[in-house]
Amino acid sequence: MSEKKLLLIFFGMIATGKSHLAAAFAKKWGCAYHNSDIVRKELAGLAADSRQINTVDTGIYSSEFSRRTYDAVLARAQNDLKQKRYACVVLDGSYQSRSERQLLCQKIGKQHRVVFVHCQCSETVMKKRMDRRLKNPRAVSDGRWEIYLQQKKRFEMPVELPPGQLLTFDTDRPPADLLRLLEENLRKLEDVEPEH
Numbered sequence: 001m002s003e004k005k006l007l008l009i010f011f012g013m014i015a016t017g018k019s020h021l022a023a024a025f026a027k028k029w030g031c032a033y034h035n036s037d038i039v040r041k042e043l044a045g046l047a048a049d050s051r052q053i054n055t056v057d058t059g060i061y062s063s064e065f066s067r068r069t070y071d072a073v074l075a076r077a078q079n080d081l082k083q084k085r086y087a088c089v090v091l092d093g094s095y096q097s098r099s100e101r102q103l104l105c106q107k108i109g110k111q112h113r114v115v116f117v118h119c120q121c122s123e124t125v126m127k128k129r130m131d132r133r134l135k136n137p138r139a140v141s142d143g144r145w146e147i148y149l150q151q152k153k154r155f156e157m158p159v160e161l162p163p164g165q166l167l168t169f170d171t172d173r174p175p176a177d178l179l180r181l182l183e184e185n186l187r188k189l190e191d192v193e194p195e196h
Contacts, residue, residue, distance in 0.1 A: 005081050005112045006031075006088040006186075009104060011095035011158075012119040013151050014143030015129040017171030021119060021178055022092040028179065029088055032080035036093030037140045039076070040069040052142045061142075070100060074107060081112055096155045105165075115189060117182065118158055118168040125172045164189055 008031070010022035019035060026033035038048045044060045046052070052060055059065070073091055080089045095101050095116070105114055126148065133139045158166055167185050169178060 005086070007077060007081065007091065007104070007108050007112050007114045008088060008117060008186075009091045009093075009095060009101070009114070010117045010119060011093060011101070013094065013096070013126070013155055014141065014148045015126040015133070016119040016121050017129070017178075018117070018119040019092050019141070020175060021117070021169070021171060021182065022090050024175060024179055025182060026088075026090040030086070031088040031090045032077075032083075032086045033090045034073050034076050034080075034092065035140065036069055036073055036091075037142070039073050040065070041140075043068060043072060048140045049138045053144075074104065077104075078108065081108065094151065094155075096151060098156045098158070098160050101158065102160065114165060115186065116158060116161055116166050118166060119171050120168065121170055121172045 008022075008025065010018040010025075012018050019037075022035070023033060025031065040060055041048050041050065041052075044065070046060075057063060060069075070093065073093060077089045077091055080086050091104075095104075101116060108114055127145060130143060130145055130148070133141060133143070167182065167189070169181065171178060173181075
């Protein structure tokens with residue numbers, strides 16, 4: 001781990017395994033952890049596992065509420081990075097637009113190290129994960145296949161991120177392997193200075 005504080009953003013489309021990997025990394029390294037789905041529901045006064053079957057861009061998934069959610073996640077990250085007890089902060093959300101990712105770099109990248117972890121996998125794996133999630137009463141995410149299809153049209157690939165700020169993982173691997181690969185890649189990135 002670098003001496004400089006690390007902000008690690010796990011992002012990608014629904015059911016790509018980002019939350020599982022983000023939570024595992026945060027737990028192992030004692031990082032502060034913020035999941036956009038949980039923050040969104042907290043802001044709405046809802047339990048994390050309450051089901052919100054809204055159509056795209058409505059209710060707590062409207063663009064206005066999403067803006068409020070991601071602003072709250074950013075504010076929490078900034079606060080945690082000031083705390084001595086955390087060497088790193090982990091964010092977990094879709095961060096599907098370049099402008100959303102650039103905002104994090106602008107607000108935090110000058111004081112701390114910012115690394116994005118792009119999680120992806122095949123649609124077959126995503127579909128299986130979504131089906132399992134629908135049967136799990138404790139699931140936090142409300143992501144469904146029809147939401148994914150809309151997200152797929154909007155998702156902007158992270159071409160704006162330089163080599164020292166981006167890692168990409170196919171998450172259709174055992175969790176322990178992914179965690180080991182992530183840690184190895186983060187160590188390699190410490191020698192690469194991102195361009196701003």
